[in-house]
Amino acid sequence: MWTQHHLTLPPQRRGFHLITREVVAAVPELAKVRVGLLHVWIQHTSASLTVNENASPDVRRDFERYFNHAVPDGWPAFEHTLEGRDDMPAHIKASVLGPSLTLPVSAGRLALGTWQGIYLCEHRDDGGARRLVLTLQGEVGG
Amino acid sequence: MWTQHHLTLPPQRRGFHLITREVVAAVPELAKVRVGLLHVWIQHTSASLTVNENASPDVRRDFERYFNHAVPDGWPAFEHTLEGRDDMPAHIKASVLGPSLTLPVSAGRLALGTWQGIYLCEHRDDGGARRLVLTLQGEVGG
Amino acid sequence: MWTQHHLTLPPQRRGFHLITREVVAAVPELAKVRVGLLHVWIQHTSASLTVNENASPDVRRDFERYFNHAVPDGWPAFEHTLEGRDDMPAHIKASVLGPSLTLPVSAGRLALGTWQGIYLCEHRDDGGARRLVLTLQGEVGG
Numbered sequence: 265m266w267t268q269h270h271l272t273l274p275p276q277r278r279g280f281h282l283i284t285r286e287v288v289a290a291v292p293e294l295a296k297v298r299v300g301l302l303h304v305w306i307q308h309t310s311a312s313l314t315v316n317e318n319a320s321p322d323v324r325r326d327f328e329r330y331f332n333h334a335v336p337d338g339w340p341a342f343e344h345t346l347e348g349r350d351d352m353p354a355h356i357k358a359s360v361l362g363p364s365l366t367l368p369v370s371a372g373r374l375a376l377g378t379w380q381g382i383y384l385c386e387h388r389d390d391g392g393a394r395r396l397v398l399t400l401q402g403e404v405g406g
Numbered sequence: 407m408w409t410q411h412h413l414t415l416p417p418q419r420r421g422f423h424l425i426t427r428e429v430v431a432a433v434p435e436l437a438k439v440r441v442g443l444l445h446v447w448i449q450h451t452s453a454s455l456t457v458n459e460n461a462s463p464d465v466r467r468d469f470e471r472y473f474n475h476a477v478p479d480g481w482p483a484f485e486h487t488l489e490g491r492d493d494m495p496a497h498i499k500a501s502v503l504g505p506s507l508t509l510p511v512s513a514g515r516l517a518l519g520t521w522q523g524i525y526l527c528e529h530r531d532d533g534g535a536r537r538l539v540l541t542l543q544g545e546v547g548g
Numbered sequence: 549m550w551t552q553h554h555l556t557l558p559p560q561r562r563g564f565h566l567i568t569r570e571v572v573a574a575v576p577e578l579a580k581v582r583v584g585l586l587h588v589w590i591q592h593t594s595a596s597l598t599v600n601e602n603a604s605p606d607v608r609r610d611f612e613r614y615f616n617h618a619v620p621d622g623w624p625a626f627e628h629t630l631e632g633r634d635d636m637p638a639h640i641k642a643s644v645l646g647p648s649l650t651l652p653v654s655a656g657r658l659a660l661g662t663w664q665g666i667y668l669c670e671h672r673d674d675g676g677a678r679r680l681v682l683t684l685q686g687e688v689g690g
Binding site for chain 3: 266267268303305306307308309334335339341342343344352355356358359360362363364366395397399401
Binding site for chain 2: 643
């Protein structure tokens with residue numbers, strides 16, 4: 265079984281945001297898949313996707329603190345400055361964290377660990393809405 | 407063909423560890439797959455998976471040195487400190503390296519390069535056992 | 549449908565290079581896939597793959613500047629120095645950016661965003677030719 269959905273996330277402020285619920289809700293066929301994979305793709309180069317701790321909001325704030333330190337806005341060596349001080353850092357963070365996730369599916373559910381949640385990583389100050397492509401494949405059965 | 411296995415790795419000390427052999431041994435159906443993909447998922451947020459040089463143990467020690475430098479234990483700006491000085495760095499390293507691998511399969515074997523091996527990246531001092539979900543799909547034939 | 553191709557990219561100078569066109573051309577069956585995924589694997593541990601901005605060459609130059617700063621050649625703490633000052637940094641950059649991409653396919657085309665392109669990230673001064681394994685799967689139809 266193959267199915268593909270598009271999901272547009274409303275604009276979020278710069279930072280790391282839990283979107284597990286939104287992703288799962290956008291793929292109702294997930295419930296029918298015995299064994300499979302869900303692929304999530306973000307169609308942008310200044311936002312990204314990762315999986316990390318789903319309980320403590322302070323973890324997500326520390327992600328933002330750390331990545332702002334590791335890839336500083338307005339880093340003087342950047343040549344590509346035309347689109348703003350946060351643009352080139354956003355591109356780099358997006359590639360470090362990555363544009364996609366492939367998630368295991370078991371018995372109609374994502375086979376994530378207890379503490380794992382999907383993050384939208386918004387790297388721009390005004391990133392706007394973000395489009396995801398969700399591709400589900402697997403063996404149907406019960 | 408779809409198949410899914412669980413693999414629990416025994417506790418490893420903090421650092422980077424070759425696990426290619428353990429992963430391949432846990433998926434005996436690999437030998438029957440003509441063309442396919444093996445997906446490996448770690449169900450934790452403070453350990454990760456990568457592929458890198460499979461020959462020199464000094465490369466794996468340098469990974470540990472580098473990442474400890476890039477994301478220092480007890481970094482003063484971290485807010486999430488309740489679970490120890492190595493916890494928040496472990497979360498960040500886990501997202502930088504990533505929770506999964508998708509590996510090509512050709513003629514019953516992983517189609518890795520000569521020097522490529524699978525690493526378990528243990529980012530915590532006492533991470534305990536780590537659970538992997540292995541999902542194999544592909545075309546059976548010979 | 550499953551198909552697998554090998555693609556050897558000629559030697560490129562150290563840096564970030566757009567290869568979307570070469571990848572798509574190497575998988576002619578892409579045009580027949582209604583919904584699917586294209587997996588791209590690099591069989592090396594000192595070069596990597598990412599997706600980022602496909603328009604401005606200065607973005608790709610800034611990637612090179614940033615990663616050279618974040619993982620410096622000849623970093624004194626490295627133990628694995630036998631293969632040159634750029635070798636160990638290349639291994640680390642390769643794992644940070646990653647050895648593979650999984651790309652969504654819709655209606656016979658890669659479902660990338662407007663500004664997304666595939667980068668070969670060549671982390672060595674003299675990396676030589678680079679081998680990719682391209683695995684396409686999906687539902688055929690129109």
